[in-house]
Amino acid sequence: MRIGVLGTGTIATAVVHGLAGDGHAITVSERSAANARALAAAYPDVSVAANQAVLDQSDIIILGLMAEQAVEILGALTFRDGQQVITLMAGATLEEVDSMVAPARAVAIMMPFPSIAQGGSAIMMQGDTDLIAALFGARNRIFAVRDAAEMSDYLCAQAVLSPVTRMVHDAAGWLGERVSDPEQGEAFLRALVSSSLADTDCASLIAALNTPGGYNQRLRLHMEDTGMGESLRAGLDHLETGA
Numbered sequence: 118m119r120i121g122v123l124g125t126g127t128i129a130t131a132v133v134h135g136l137a138g139d140g141h142a143i144t145v146s147e148r149s150a151a152n153a154r155a156l157a158a159a160y161p162d163v164s165v166a167a168n169q170a171v172l173d174q175s176d177i178i179i180l181g182l183m184a185e186q187a188v189e190i191l192g193a194l195t196f197r198d199g200q201q202v203i204t205l206m207a208g209a210t211l212e213e214v215d216s217m218v219a220p221a222r223a224v225a226i227m228m229p230f231p232s233i234a235q236g237g238s239a240i241m242m243q244g245d246t247d248l249i250a251a252l253f254g255a256r257n258r259i260f261a262v263r264d265a266a267e268m269s270d271y272l273c274a275q276a277v278l279s280p281v282t283r284m285v286h287d288a289a290g291w292l293g294e295r296v297s298d299p300e301q302g303e304a305f306l307r308a309l310v311s312s313s314l315a316d317t318d319c320a321s322l323i324a325a326l327n328t329p330g331g332y333n334q335r336l337r338l339h340m341e342d343t344g345m346g347e348s349l350r351a352g353l354d355h356l357e358t359g360a
Contacts, residue, residue: 118252122181129205135233146166177200184206201221201245229257323337
């Protein structure tokens with residue numbers, strides 16, 4: 118496929134890493150010039166061009182722009198009929214992006230994570246599931262949502278990644294003060310959490326870790342007693358309402 122990428126920030130750059138080497142011709146924009154140059158230097162199938170040239174050379178466009186900048190940037194560009202647009206912008210619905218890129222069509226909104234660069238990432242998306250699966254499905258797991266409202270709910274819930282990571286970070290810090298190899302301690306905790314949740318649903322894992330008097334049960338009950346669950350739900354409710 119001939120793929121153009123507008124914007125080369127952290128997520129868009131990870132997306133290009135995840136696509137490069139799959140036989141596509143990829144053109145990235147000059148925005149975030151250092152990232153663009155590094156991608157072109159790393160992959161023979163990646164080139165750099167000005168924004169309009171990216172569109173002119175591509176049939177599929179991936180928008181890695183900030184939503185608040187998109188109207189101005191896209192308004193200065195000319196799309197053509199038949200182009201398919203995939204947006205990575207969390208702040209604009211698929212329908213809003215469609216109006217920005219006419220006569221091209223916004224066919225999918227996709228919310229990847231940095232791990233898409235290596236594969237094995239979860240990808241939330243709405244729209245053309247077949248296209249997203251063709252581009253990313255071989256090495257990642259696609260989670261298709263029904264509509265914009267459901268995408269909004271997923272966006273709120275995915276924010277649990279940061280506090281979970283903070284908990285692992287803090288536990289690793291506690292462990293690192295007590296063991297001979299702090300880096301190994303953190304690596305162990307990261308592997309423990311990711312592997313345990315990869316193929317086991319949460320309810321089953323909680324039950325399996327609920328041995329009476331066991332370390333896992335005792336720490337979970339302590340954190341629940343301090344209001345961990347209520348605090349999480351309150352935070353998600355604030356995200357949902359925009360409070």
